[in-house]
Amino acid sequence: MFARLRPAPLYLALLSALTATTSQAGDLSWVDPAVASVNAQVISLRNTIHQNPEMGNQEFKTAALVADQLKSLGLQVRTQVGKTGVVAVLKGGLPGPVMALRADMDALPVKEMTGLPYASQATGIRLGKTVPVMHACGHDTHTAMLLGAAKVLAEHRDQVAGTVVFLFQPAEEGAADVDEFEADTLIGAQAMIRDGALDSPKVEAIFGVHVMAGYPTGHLYYKAGTVLNSSDGFRIIVKGKQTHGSAPWSGVDPVVASAGIINGLQTLVSRRADQTQGMGVISVGTINAGSAANIIPETVEMTGTIRSNSAQVRDTLLKKMPPLVQGIASAYETEANLLLVNHAPVTTNDPQLTAAMVPALELAAPGKVQRLESSLSPSEDFSYYAEKVPGLFVFLGATPEGQDMSKAANNHSPYFTVDDKTLATGVKAHVQFVMNYPGRAGHGL
Missing domain, CATH: 3.30.70.360 (Alpha-Beta Plaits)
Structure with a gap:
């Protein structure tokens, strides 16, 4: 798998120059300690969400937890977006663009076999049938990491240039209450977009992070152009x-x-x-x-x-x-x-945005950023956002580095697990997107 990867092309003059300076956001040395200060809470949130999974369009408890966390940070919060989605807005202390960070919240109809102390024992109703439910794709980590990033950014809002829109999306894996062959109801990202998730305020660029088994903890992977099927x-x-x-x-x-x-x-x-x-x-x-x-x-x-x-x-x-x-x-x-x-549709990373944000990835995972040589086979409805505004969707390794990557249980497996140690890198990636975008991509690149 990793034979197809090569180090990020920092030899490019533009990106080298960008890496040499810390961007118009100023000194970002506070990011790592700020992320470290919320890491225990992020892990705790992830464990809670993992133990209480909910399928698409049924994320009622998850959405309530998310909304409560965001309101406690003093953010503007809107619920029931795209049915069970949550949108929060953070206005920074400095002028700048509107940036969106997206996480998905839904789980899958899978019986968990991990044996983790916080393993799911939950069931849910999918199209009228009782099924086991598990966070077998890592959406619990996505939600927890974005909540962590929201806390870090809210506590340092005076240093944020522009406005941050946090999108907590339902039904990325499909809706448990909608038979796709019997109804044409919009779900997931399409329902969020329909309900104005990108419009109030008007989003200029959007970022997403997805954990991937079989990739080492703390490593980030990216690709310009087509990235998912x-x-x-x-x-x-x-x-x-x-x-x-x-x-x-x-x-x-x-x-x-x-x-x-x-x-x-x-x-x-x-x-x-x-x-x-x-x-x-x-x-x-x-x-x-x-x-x-x-x-x-x-x-x-x-x-x-x-x-x-x-x-x-x-x-x-x-x-x-x-x-x-x-x-x-x-x-x-x-x-x-x-x-x-x-x-x-095909998930496409905006080439200019991708090139501009490689230094932000390097700040989040120094020496552990690699470029994918080819697109990956899964699919993601993040693609709908990226059709509306420039988007960048990157991947975060979820498997401890000492393990054989080829033997890691894949996403959607009942044995799928995510290393807690990788969550801090995901939080950093979100924060660095926000802190770097205004100076590197949004204005004058």
């Missing part, structure tokens, strides 16, 4: 005519037709998408059909995901998929109903 979901219902398995000619077999559709979907990537523009993946994750081995069923339902690191490839796959599915279904004398659901 797009994500789209699909459901296909293939209808045939039920009959006895011993006489398939007396009915119409939707199972065989579905097999043809699944194979055909792969040709969209290999034969229809321009491979010079990027990669694409179409994966079928569920197939449900029939109730007996000797009966050809009436219908087959399948669901899956489409991912790409290219807007052009994504567009091709989404446009070519409906006629291909219909054509193959028709060839088998079946009927097919295809529903596409757009989850997130």
